[in-house]
Amino acid sequence: MMIKLFQVAKHVQVLCEAQEWEFCFIGGVALQRWGEPHVTKDVDLTVLTGFGHEESYIETFLKHFEARIADAAVFALQNRVLLLQSRDHIGIDIALGGLDFEALTVKRATMFEFLPDITLRTCSAEDLIIHKAFADRARDWGDIEGIIIRQQGHLDWEYIDEQLTPLVMLKEQPEILDKLKKMKTKIIRT
Numbered sequence: 001m002m003i004k005l006f007q008v009a010k011h012v013q014v015l016c017e018a019q020e021w022e023f024c025f026i027g028g029v030a031l032q033r034w035g036e037p038h039v040t041k042d043v044d045l046t047v048l049t050g051f052g053h054e055e056s057y058i059e060t061f062l063k064h065f066e067a068r069i070a071d072a073a074v075f076a077l078q079n080r081v082l083l084l085q086s087r088d089h090i091g092i093d094i095a096l097g098g099l100d101f102e103a104l105t106v107k108r109a110t111m112f113e114f115l116p117d118i119t120l121r122t123c124s125a126e127d128l129i130i131h132k133a134f135a136d137r138a139r140d141w142g143d144i145e146g147i148i149i150r151q152q153g154h155l156d157w158e159y160i161d162e163q164l165t166p167l168v169m170l171k172e173q174p175e176i177l178d179k180l181k182k183m184k185t186k187i188i189r190t
Helices: 002-018 027-034 054-064 072-079 100-108 125-135 138-150 157-170 175-189
Strands: 023-026 042-048 081-085 091-097 110-115 118-122
Touching: 002 023, 002 027, 002 042, 002 054, 002 110, 002 118, 023 027, 023 100, 023 125, 027 042, 027 110, 027 118, 027 125, 027 138, 042 100, 054 072, 054 081, 054 091, 072 081, 091 100, 100 125, 100 157, 125 138, 125 157, 125 175, 138 175, 157 175
Parallel strands: 023 118, 042 091
Antiparallel strands: 023 042, 081 091, 110 118
């Protein structure tokens, strides 16, 4: 399963590179690099579309991949996420990036070899923590814990605070910062 997932990610990356789009993988693919690896069912990435240019990106993706839902283009324009799948029915979730944080995430992304002949552009460990903390789902907090454990001593906590603070304020959930701080303190003490 993971080999197929990486192959699908590579296919998506080749398309993005051919279009000269700015992008990086987030979610489960990036977690394989930075955290405690576990089976993931889909490929998540951010593609910088900006605001007002999303339709051309959506059209190009829909020429190469199947939509997972009816009216995928309309859904993507409303929710800024394009839900696709590969021929093998592996989910592909494309965030249509436009925020400064998304642009910074893509700028900070680096290449990583997952398998021979499969090197993918993934977000940094810090940016993955920020994405997952902002999502604030139970499984994301488990992933964050794994990243902190595996990357202990290598994380830029000042950067994480600088980027996460305005995002959680925008979401009106400042308690996310406290939750992350408690988790960090607990893990780093043990």
